[in-house]
Amino acid sequence: MTTIDRRNLIKLGAGAGALMALGVPRDVLAQAAAQGQLTLAFPADLPTWDPNARTLAAVQSLYKLVFDQPLTQNPDVSIKPALITKWAFDNPTTLSLEFRPDVVFHDGTPMTAADFRFSFFERAKLPVPEGGRRLDTAFIWRKVTDIEVQSPTKAVMRFSEPMPSAIAWLAFLCSFVVPKAYVERVGLAEFTARPVGSGPYKLVEYQQGARIVLEANDRYWGGKPAIPKVTIEIVRDPTARVAAFESRRADVAIDVPIREAQRLGTQPGVTARLDPIADIMLLQITRNGGFADDRARLAAHHAIDKVAISRALFGGAATPISVPAAKGTPGYPADFEFQFSTERAQALLRELGHSAQNPLTIKFASSNGAFPNDFEMARAIVQMWRRVGINADLEPIELSVYQERLRAGTLPEATLFSWGNAVGDPEMYGGYLLDPKSIFSAFKTDELAPRIQPLLTETDEAKRIQGYRDAHRFAAERGFTIPLLQTVKTIVHRNEVTITKYDNGWVLPNTYSFKS
């Protein structure tokens, strides 16, 4: 038998003391105030440091810290100048651009129109190695036939056919300027290992899947960021992000669960933001099975109490939407609201011979954990449908399975889906989600094609925007789509940090500061 004698007690004490000495004292953990450096707990990592390679909305903010976009956005998502100061369509297929003269890359070389041409035209046309694939910019800018460099600060983009969304795309995914000379000199592998951009921060250290360390760019054309050093901890697990914030290992935590954000927001010295952003949640629907009749789909839409879902699952922060676009964006028809009405839903179902006693049976799919509260929302919708006489068989699926079914045309009647559109342009909503030719649309109908497809090349901006508003409304009124809510972005931060809230969910520490 072991007894606790003096010798054992000393051994135990020494062990505990050693652990304490190894451990990090609490006050050292308060990094923000101590050293003027900011630590963020961020949910996603970059697949590659080549910013032209992938259209991934989740990490656009990270790319924006190291690289610059030709155009950027205000917090209200309106487009504003960045590297490009002036832009104008000379004719439907010619876009003239003027660049800032004072932009330098992190290696000290100036950014010119030649770098723009390289990023948006030359790289996209490069031959693809066997088994490889083209950059995503090659798909996005496929209509570009040439970019004529007229001077270091002037260029003209020429298109094979009108691309009215080009302005929006210059501020959207994948559209970043990389240094031509550096990339050509060191090669792609070295460029992605030691990326050089012209953005507000320089990359100091990158541990794949773990952290990104950034240092302020003294020569940034937009002014040196107020926070000199930013560490982004990649923490995929939401519970661990909350823990990182609570233990003061992070000053800001991004995309924490709604309820955790609400709880943390009640703590002294902490601010929790739950804001609707430009991304949307909707039901991708088809004419399969029980949804063949317009009335069945409309009944399903009328039966969903979006306000109740928002209150129950998103703290009331998720704005209900009536069309597949975020409220306040150009393509949203301000005078239209799709009514929640169980009576109307029941009446439509009665016309089809269905009721709570003789329900319409459909299949319903939803991801589980792909975006906040997705499966919970799907279950709530199932309950709401049951009340009016729709019996939905809910199936959890992975996003890759959704893609397979979308491609094969075998999606069930309804699938809960999330759609990102940081730039807010209506083409990136209805243009992709409703156009029957689009690889992203689920509801394929010839009734929408003549309303959407001309808008993809419409150069009269007012006409284009009105066209999308009408098409969005038409699609909702005919039951071709069931839009639900705007996505909610949660950001929890210490009160010592002042953050800028972007309506598209961007997280840009170069716009943050410490309160003095």
Place this chain on the structure above:
Amino acid sequence: MAFLTLQLLFRRLVLAIPILLCVSALVFAILRLLPADPVGMSLPPGATAADYEKLKQAFGLDRPLFEQYLIWLGKLLSGDLGGSIFFRRPVNELIARALPATLELVSAGFALGVIIGGAGGLAMFAMRGGAGEHALDGATTIMMAIPEFLWAILLILFVGVSLQLLPFIGRLGPGIQLPPPVTGFLLVDSVLTGRWDSLRSALLHLILPATALAIGLAPLVMRVLRSSLLETVQDDYITQARLRGVSERRILLRHALPNAALPAISLIGVQGGFMFGGTVLVEMIFAYPGIGNLMVDAVRNHDLPVIQAVALVYCVLVLGINAVVDVAYMAVNPRLRLAGSR
């Protein structure tokens, strides 16, 4: 002994080849038969149906399953694990970056599990029949009843958040830079380059995730070792030793333990393999950049080449750990050495 070890390792290597082939074929077939679309997931706006078909061709996904497997196997034999669909980088590069972190983590978890398990087993034996044994028995029940990922969360909440005693995010603390890469192993590189700050930080960051992994191993070792010791001390040679006046401490450590340890070593071999599986969730929770974390990303994005490669790496690691345990078993058990030399 050295010859026998080499002979054993050679036998293990020969046996590993068909096992690896079976595992690779099985993983390959299952992934291809799933109704999921990795190409569709990676398509940007502006892509057309024709682009989709071209990409499918580029990744070889339009060919018959068997042909796809043979192409993949051919490349594998030349050391090429293919290109990642999601990361757009060679899979070799992704694994080379992530594997050292996992090996360090599993080594630490393994060592911790064996030490805690061994010490705990001895303690249980020493306190047999008393309250101490019952308390330790209860503790092992609790340790086994809670899965590793839950232990990971509990450790974070208790040690990391409440006590703020140890870090739990990533591999290094803020403000501490990576040492210059030499071997890719953070601990080793820290020592080789004399970066004691990063060594200290990396060790601290290793404690909680390694403990979460070790909890899966330690209680089993404790129980098996205790039971085995209880049986061994009944043997005649132990009685003889007592009659010769050998001290209880010496009997336990020099005579009983080497024999009683054999079942525990077998168990460690099996559980050590499971430990690699545990890294998937533990690495994600602790934001530890190893192949478990890489696997999570790959599965989310249905990145077939990465999933296949990581599965194969896991298989190689499990076979490797089993071979090491076999060698250890032979070193401890003289009967096996004799059998091997005949």
